[in-house]
Amino acid sequence: MKLASGAAVALVLVIGAAFALTTPEQPVALPSPSPTATIAPETPSPSPSPTPSPSPTPTVAPTVAPTQRPRPTNNIAGQQLMTYYFQIRAAFPIFPPTPQLDFDEPAGENGDAWYRGVNAGGQPIFAVREDYVMTPSTAFHELGHAYQDLVQRKNAGADVMAKYWTYRGFPGTWQGALTEANAQPVGMAQWIHLPGESWAEAFSVAMVGGGREKTLDYGRTINPFAMKTWFASLMPPAP
Ligand SMILES: [Zn+2]
Numbered sequence: 453m454k455l456a457s458g459a460a461v462a463l464v465l466v467i468g469a470a471f472a473l474t475t476p477e478q479p480v481a482l483p484s485p486s487p488t489a490t491i492a493p494e495t496p497s498p499s500p501s502p503t504p505s506p507s508p509t510p511t512v513a514p515t516v517a518p519t520q521r522p523r524p525t526n527n528i529a530g531q532q533l534m535t536y537y538f539q540i541r542a543a544f545p546i547f548p549p550t551p552q553l554d555f556d557e558p559a560g561e562n563g564d565a566w567y568r569g570v571n572a573g574g575q576p577i578f579a580v581r582e583d584y585v586m587t588p589s590t591a592f593h594e595l596g597h598a599y600q601d602l603v604q605r606k607n608a609g610a611d612v613m614a615k616y617w618t619y620r621g622f623p624g625t626w627q628g629a630l631t632e633a634n635a636q637p638v639g640m641a642q643w644i645h646l647p648g649e650s651w652a653e654a655f656s657v658a659m660v661g662g663g664r665e666k667t668l669d670y671g672r673t674i675n676p677f678a679m680k681t682w683f684a685s686l687m688p689p690a691p
Contacts, residue, residue, distance in 0.1 A: 521559070521560075523555065523557075523558055524556040524557070524558060524582045526556065529556040529580040529581060529583070530553035530554065530556055532585075533565070533578055533594070534553075536586075536591035540595045540659065544599060545687070546687055546688065547595075547599075548573075548576075551575050551576045551577065551578055551598075552571050552573075552575045552578070553577075553579070554568065554577060554579040555579070556579065556582035557580070557581045558582060559581060559582050563581065564580070564581055564584045564590050565578065565581065565584065565586070565590050565594045566578065566580075567594045567595075567597035567598055569601065570602070576598035578598075592658075592659040592660060593652045593655070595655065595659075596651060596652035596653070596656055599683065600613070600652070600655075603686045607686075607688070612686060613647055613648075614626060615686070617647065620650075620672055622670050623670055629646075629650075630647055632645050633647075644666065644668050645667075645668060649667045650665065650667040653665035654674055654683075657674050657676050657679065658674075658676050658680035658683055661676050662676055663676075
């Protein structure tokens with residue numbers, strides 16, 4: 453009996469324990485479906501992350517695979533600009549002693565040479581396509597872009613492009629021409645309308661001493677000699 457009663461007590465304890473174990477188990481089991489429901493919103497969240505990651509990858513892959521040759525890591529073609537640079541600097545001391553020459557652009561790039569603005573040290577930045585044979589016309593064109601920047605920086609209050617537009621006798625304003633240019637298809641159609649390209653072309657023709665600008669001249673045929681004098685007139689007076 454002692455055993456039995458003991459067993460009975462033990463059995464009660466086991467049942468109680470089982471009940472006690474079962475009781476908490478049920479609340480545990482109940483919340484578990486709700487976490488499962490919580491996982492459901494998690495399922496969409498993985499889907500956004502696959503979406504961005506594959507899309508850049510295929511975009512880069514086709515670009516790299518067929519076209520990309522190793523980019524030049526020298527500026528051998530760019531150095532062709534130097535004799536022209538020094539020639540221009542002799543006439544326009546607003547140019548700093550040396551430019552920044554970026555690494556050459558790969559063969560096949562759509563362009564011969566690029567002016568890329570002025571660096572923190574005030575040097576104009578240029579790049580040339582690696583297989584391009586420099587011409588005076590192209591060199592002076594890029595130097596013309598730089599000259600516009602350098603003169604504008606020295607005359608912060610003035611609108612040197614407006615002065616150019618007036619001097620040339622072009623119709624309307626350069627801002628209007630820029631708007632017109634931006635309405636054109638990208639490429640040559642746009643380029644011939646761009647006021648900055650007109651300036652660079654005029655500078656080139658003036659420095660070469662002849663030829664015609666490839667940008668629109670609105671029937672105002674350029675006079676290279678007078679044009680050069682006008683560009684020189686923008687130079688700040690020597691201190
Ligand atoms: Zn240009």
